[in-house]
Amino acid sequence: MKIYSAGQIRNWDSFTVQNEGITSLQLMESAAQACTSWLESRFGIHKKYCILCGPGNNGGDGLAIARLLRFRGAEVTVCAEMRTLFKTPDALTNWKEIQQVPSIDCIDLKEFSEIVPAGDVIYIDALFGSGFKDQISGVYKEAVLHLNTFDNIKVSIDIPSGLSADSLAVEGSAILRADHTLTFQSLKKSFLHPETGIFCGKIHILDIGLSMAFDEPANDFAIDKTFIGQRYNKRNDFSHKGSFGKSLIVAGSYGKMGAAVLAVRAALKTGSGITVAASPTSGYNIMQTSCPEAMFESAGENHLTSIPGGEEMAVGIGPGLGTHSETAAALANFLQNRREAIVLDADALNILAASPELLRAVPPGSIITPHPKEFERLFGKSADSFAKLKLARQQASDLNIYFVLKDHNTQVVTPEGNVYYNTTGNAGMAKGGSGDVLLGIITALVAQKYGPEDAALLGVWLHGRAGDLAAKKHSQEAMLATDLIDEIGTVFLSLAEGV
């Protein structure tokens, strides 16, 4: 799914009006109907709603929702700024329609800050949507700040008010903290960054009938099921283990063999034809007992002192390696001699951070998977996640490599400057070991001849989806990285069935 800017969303609205034979008022009605149906299916009928409406079309949506909810038997109060009222023709039309509907209470927004919340009222935020700029002030700000103190359920229409679709909010500005955001047609960029996404609550994408023929270039994408379905390759019936490549997982040191075991198990479960662990000899028994399907190559006593060449193998390096000077020298030597793309994580990245000149030796097309701290060690501190992404884009292009920026919505950044936001995964994965699993998954996909972009995209999605299934079964608190590995098979089953 493409992620369009606020300006492009406006173009999409206009394109739909011009090409689908509907008016913008009908589009607003369609948006309001989608929201009303969602509210009814979620909260049931005959509920009490208080709808805060702003001056533009987001406010117009709110008014149309008020009318539709009232017709369906809900108790509805509308709060709007009576002094300036509505600025767009569609919002004004809906304001006139509201006057015809019996028993909708209308109160001036400036009185809202006096309101004491009633426990059973659901608050709908239709103050500002994709047309919002800068920061909230005056009565709007007071209303948002007051509403944020309520424990009631709060549902934002399209975008939480005060949040811009594309960028960070102005520092210190008021933003509505929603429990749910009903957004139209597609995700917005700000929903996917930690500083801004925190305001959205649970995001629900509603189809309001924007034209599917609309197509403008974009550099930002969300990785969703359809997207993955197009990139996943089913295994051929006439295949043999040679068809699925060889993975070499270079990982582990004395006391950190768990990381190596997790990466190797994940590679095995992701379908690698042959999987070899290159680890120090002290980890031999651990690896051979935990992963009997993998082969073992000794590469040092207690820490790694050499890295096998891995010719014709997909090579993933990093989990649990430690940063011993001999391990660092082994990695430097390996990089000088390796031509084919590789996957680097964890201590391999920490070694690169200590010797940044080595970054230039990383083969083109490689994938590096830093978590926020590893990224900072490599490239310095960024002011915020938007600035960090900009820096990653520039580095991916300069170094001709792929970045997997691990986060709640992990971002895959390509050398061409495209950014793909992952939409699977949960806070139960914020535990030691999850990243090791991801390295194993991506390496196994590279072994199976997925190109680096597809391996990274499919890898992060699969990893997050398996994490979501593990959380469902065990809870976010109790789930372990091993539970996530155990769910990889279920994700493949659903992929094979096309779901």
Ligand SMILES: NC(=O)C1=CN([C@@H]2O[C@H](COP(=O)(O)OP(=O)(O)OC[C@H]3O[C@@H](n4cnc5c(N)ncnc54)[C@H](O)[C@@H]3O)[C@@H](O)[C@H]2O)[C@@H](O)CC1
């Ligand atoms: N254009 C269309 O055809 C459709 C629009 N839709 C809705 O319309 C929204 C976009 O509508 P608009 O473009 O009218 O914009 P909004 O309703 O999001 O807000 C813009 C209005 O708020 C004012 N404003 C912007 N920033 C402000 C600030 N910091 N302080 C005070 N006032 C501020 C602007 O002057 C303008 O009047 C979408 O988010 C969606 O909810 C939907 O009804 C679907 C169809």
Ligand SMILES: Nc1ncnc2c1ncn2[C@@H]1O[C@H](COP(=O)(O)OP(=O)(O)O)[C@@H](O)[C@H]1O
């Ligand atoms: N809150 C979260 N929501 C979604 N995914 C998360 C969350 N926290 C962590 N993850 C995922 O878990 C993994 C953690 O990786 P990393 O920090 O390298 O762990 P480790 O090095 O301990 O194995 C990443 O893929 C990250 O995207």
Ligand SMILES: [K+]
């Ligand atoms: K809103």
